[in-house]
Amino acid sequence: MLRRHATRGVASTGVAAAEETTSKGAAAAVMFVPSAVCACLAYWQYERMRWKEDLIATRERVASSEPVDIFSLEQPSDYDKVSVTGRFLHEYSLYVGPRPRSIPGQGIRPGYLVVTPMVAADRKGVVLVNRGWVPATWKSDAQAKAAKTIQEREAREVAAKHEKDKAAPAAAATASGKGGWFGRGKDAAKPAAVAVAPAKPEPVTVLGVIQPDEEPNQFMPANAPDSDEFHYIQREQMARTLGLPPDTPLVLVVTSDAAAAVPVQQRSPLEQSRAAALGGAEDAAAASYPAPKHVGDLVRFTTMPSDHRNYALIWATLCVVLAAMGRTAVTKPLRGPRIVDYEADARAAWGKSHNSL
Numbered sequence: 028m029l030r031r032h033a034t035r036g037v038a039s040t041g042v043a044a045a046e047e048t049t050s051k052g053a054a055a056a057v058m059f060v061p062s063a064v065c066a067c068l069a070y071w072q073y074e075r076m077r078w079k080e081d082l083i084a085t086r087e088r089v090a091s092s093e094p095v096d097i098f099s100l101e102q103p104s105d106y107d108k109v110s111v112t113g114r115f116l117h118e119y120s121l122y123v124g125p126r127p128r129s130i131p132g133q134g135i136r137p138g139y140l141v142v143t144p145m146v147a148a149d150r151k152g153v154v155l156v157n158r159g160w161v162p163a164t165w166k167s168d169a170q171a172k173a174a175k176t177i178q179e180r181e182a183r184e185v186a187a188k189h190e191k192d193k194a195a196p197a198a199a200a201t202a203s204g205k206g207g208w209f210g211r212g213k214d215a216a217k218p219a220a221v222a223v224a225p226a227k228p229e230p231v232t233v234l235g236v237i238q239p240d241e242e243p244n245q246f247m248p249a250n251a252p253d254s255d256e257f258h259y260i261q262r263e264q265m266a267r268t269l270g271l272p273p274d275t276p277l278v279l280v281v282t283s284d285a286a287a288a289v290p291v292q293q294r295s296p297l298e299q300s301r302a303a304a305l306g307g308a309e310d311a312a313a314a315s316y317p318a319p320k321h322v323g324d325l326v327r328f329t330t331m332p333s334d335h336r337n338y339a340l341i342w343a344t345l346c347v348v349l350a351a352m353g354r355t356a357v358t359k360p361l362r363g364p365r366i367v368d369y370e371a372d373a374r375a376a377w378g379k380s381h382n383s384l
Contacts, residue, residue, distance in 0.1 A: 058353035062346050069342035076335035079328065086325045090281075094234050098151040103276055105239040106325070111154055111278060112232045113147040118173035120144075121265055122166055123257045137163045140260070141317050142277070144269055148230040155265060155277045157238055159317035236325070238262075238279035280319040 089106045097109040124139035138160050145156050161169070241259040243249075250257050252268045266275040 055353075055357040058356050059350060062350040062353060065342045065346035065349060069339045069346060072335050072339035072342060075330075076332045076339065079330075079332045079335060083326045083332070089236060090322050090325060097154060097237075097276060097278065098147065103237045105237055107237045108234075109237060109278060110232060110234050111145060111147060111156075112149075112230050113145040113154075114228055114230055115156070116144045116146065117169070118176045119269055120169065120173065121255060121257060121268065122161075123260055125163070126160060128160055139163065139166050141166070141169075142260070142265060144271065145233065153271055153275060155262065155269075155271075155275055156233055156235070157260070157277060157279045159280055159319040161316045161318070165316050233278060233280055234282075235278040235280040238277045281322045281325065282319045283322050
């Protein structure tokens with residue numbers, strides 16, 4: 028009887044020891060989870076650093092290359108340096124935004140990116156051109172002017188069609204009459220004067236790079252092409268809105284003019300707004316809009332490779348520190364107040380008393 032109780036006690040002690048070992052192993056694994064998470068974040072920042080370094084090197088190489096005619100490229104790649112000569116169709120411009128921009132002396136102003144179709148001078152095709160940033164007031168004036176231009180064009184087309192319909196019977200009667208050579212008599216009816224269309228603008232040459240589509244974030248609303256509302260650049264949607272083929276290329280205008288570079292904000296937007304109000308500063312450079320992208324901005328990001336390197340070092344340091352803390356917690360646990368199991372002590376005392384019998 029006593030031997031059976033002793034065997035049961037040994038078995039229960041072994042099971043308890045196994046359970047305790049398993050629980051300790053799980054606890055030890057949990058202690059190293061924060062270190063593993065920091066290691067993953069450090070590696071992710073390292074990969075981001077390498078990717079951005081390659082991207083900057085590619086863009087620098089493209090920026091220093093010579094532009095080529097966009098229509099000579101069978102399959103243009105992103106950020107290829109290209110040139111195109113043609114005429115802008117300003118009345119069909121699309122606006123992407125809003126895109127606030129910091130302007131020295133005026134604070135942060137609302138604005139948009141203006142994308143205008145351009146017809147090549149040699150009629151090789153049509154391209155979309157991202158001409159740069161414009162303030163909201165410039166957009167309103169340009170849209171009003173575009174609406175007026177379209178109305179005048181439609182009025183001329185209607186008048187020309189009306190005059191053509193009126194001249195058709197007179198031309199038939201003249202053709203059936205007798206007169207001079209080729210049936211043209213002296214009394215042939217003369218066509219009425221039609222409103223003269225404005226002269227076509229002179230062709231311009233644009234230098235830029237092939238712009239890829241923008242990736243919207245989760246807070247950015249979706250585009251509404253049916254209402255000409257674009258919050259981010261999506262080439263195919265814009266091309267379809269204008270009735271162009273979906274593979275119409277999009278060119279981002281770039282310039283090396285130092286005035287086009289986005290300046291570093293020296294004062295807060297509130298201070299600049301106050302200074303502009305006190306000085307009565309208005310947009311003195313209105314004629315310079317749209318403001319194209321500076322070529323240096325192609326290789327400038329909010330988070331540069333050096334920032335990614337610093338983040339990777341921070342996460343790696345945290346990984347090492349947390350791993351050391353976890354190892355210490357597993358190998359040398361802190362000794363707190365001992366919890367007494369009175370029931371276990373009572374069973375042990377009962378077993379000793381029976382063994383002594």
